[in-house]
Amino acid sequence: MKTTKLLIVFTFIFLTKSFAAPRYIYQLTIYHLQSQEQETRVEHYLQHAFVPALHRANIRTVGVFKPIATEKKDAERLLYVFIPYTTFDQYLGLEEQLMNDKTYQKAGSDYIHAAYDNPPYTRMETIFMRAFEKSPTVSIPQLKGNRKDRIYELRSYEGPTEKRYRNKVDMFNLGDEINLFKRLGFNAVFYGEVLAGKNMPNLMYLTTFEDMQSREKHWDAFNNDPYWKKLSSSPNYQHNVSHSDIIFLYPTDYSDF
Secondary structure, eight states: OHHHHHHHHHHHHHHHHHTSOOOOEEEEEEEEOSSHHHHHHHHHHIIIIIHHHHHHTTOOOOEEEEEOOOSSSOOOSEEEEEEEESSHHHHHTHHHHHHTOHHHHHHTHHHHTOOTTSOSOSEEEEEEEEEBTTBOSOOOOOOOSOGGGOEEEEEEEEOSSHHHHHHHHHHHHTTOHHHHHHHTTOOOOEEEEEEEOTTOSEEEEEEEESSHHHHHHHHHHHHTOHHHHHHHTOGGGOSOOSEEEEEEEEEOTTOOO
16 A cells, blocks of 8 residues: 555656656847947848748747837847747757758858958857746747837846845745736746856846836836735845846847747
């Protein structure tokens, strides 16, 4: 009898792990541009060469975003490219696929073979992330309004130490902050633990709204939600964010998100 019960338990554990959704790997590349000419060249490359090539490589959803100017500052000349990989091996195999993709090579020729004294960008910054345990894959936001009006809010939370950073990640997972965002309709695209980037230790996530007014209403509801007040005042989740950055973006016409 005991043996039978143990067998059932181990079978349940095995099946649970076997059928659990894999945690995606995310790549966020930020192009730093110094002129309209550079922006036009990189956008042409992304729209007509890179994104279609990723689709052919079975990466069906690629995000391309631009920053939104706010009252505090003008929008920098940047392009954000978000790529979700089902596995790290998918990322490792991408370069070879692109090298063998003749359509990509032809469509992206101006970018790929740019002269050293006429580069298409100033610098590239790349951040790698692993999806949160309780949100292991990406989600397409359910928005209906004009794309130019949409607000995609990219947040980065830095922790003072690795341990306190991990505590903030736990706050999203074990503390159920992810489900709070879901219940309040924040339309999150991803939640990611940063594996490589310049602001580590930190996490990043991307929520989406129809417009800025909708964004303000959602955050007002969040800050006044009884569950958030209880969670944020818990002694278990104190002093786990030393710095935060908020970046407002909007999707390009050829972005899949």
